[in-house]
Amino acid sequence: MLIASYNPTQMGDVLLTMVRPEAAAQATEQKGRIVRIFNAENNETLGFNFFDVSEILADLAVKGQVFLDQAQVETLNQALQTAGFEPELVFDDEPKFVVGYVAELTEHPDSDHLHIAKIEVDNDQTLQIVCGAPNIEAGQNVVVAKVGAMMPNGAMIWPGKLRGVDSYGMVCAARELELPNAPKKRGILVLDPAEFAARTAFDFEKGAKLFTA
Known part of the structure; x- marks a missing residue:
């Protein structure tokens, strides 16, 4: 599962991604311009926030939910790997x-x-x-x-x-x-x-x- 949202008016140049539901106890870690949100009890990744995302993905024009294509997901995974995170985003094109x-x-x-x-x-x-x-x-x-x-x-x-x-x-x-x-x-x-x-x-x-x- 991969859910992405981009609202530069309210949040600035930040892409929010979610791969799991919120947990009762959450924690974060930051490497460069990427923040990982994870379950504090079992260390499972819940999502990533990509700051200054327009420098990673130059074609984000949507306000609200973003349906990332496979190439965009691969680019984000490359950014995760470069920052020192696991490249764990999975392309999801299933209609919701x-x-x-x-x-x-x-x-x-x-x-x-x-x-x-x-x-x-x-x-x-x-x-x-x-x-x-x-x-x-x-x-x-x-x-x-x-x-x-x-x-x-x-x-x-x-x-x-x-x-x-x-x-x-x-x-x-x-x-x-x-x-x-x-x-x-x-x-x-x-x-x-x-x-x-x-x-x-x-x-x-x-x-x-x-x-x-």
Whole structure:
């Protein structure tokens, strides 16, 4: 997993990368212009911050989440190695927002409003996701933010538990995806299967036209 973010207006010329979720106890070490963030209990790398990154990658023009290509990842790994760190970034081109098919829906054993959904997504994966939306039903095509997704508001999607049940992603509402003119009422975005095929990457450009005024 590799998640990258670049926001020069707020953070300066710094590329933030994450390879694992945050840990309860974290520590950092700096070598040159690179900071490694790691789990203080087991020394696992959680991410790296690359300062003055435009001197390493000259083509970063995105504000927000950055989808690094293989050549960019290799360049960052070379910078890590030069600084004295392990070159442990791994290229990740798996889509994080996908159209999922709700194959199964059961009631949560410890909640009167949560559901446990089994959702088929890309790469022959079936994800278990706990969802509290009142309009979710089996047989729907929905937008799934998979583990490793960065929401438009900057929130990260990591594995979690809801009332003791494992959940690996989030079923999204249109407003959570910040689609133009999205309705403010509660409920997930249910897609027309003829327009949005299940088990494929979600097309944000097409989604932006769903609620045109």
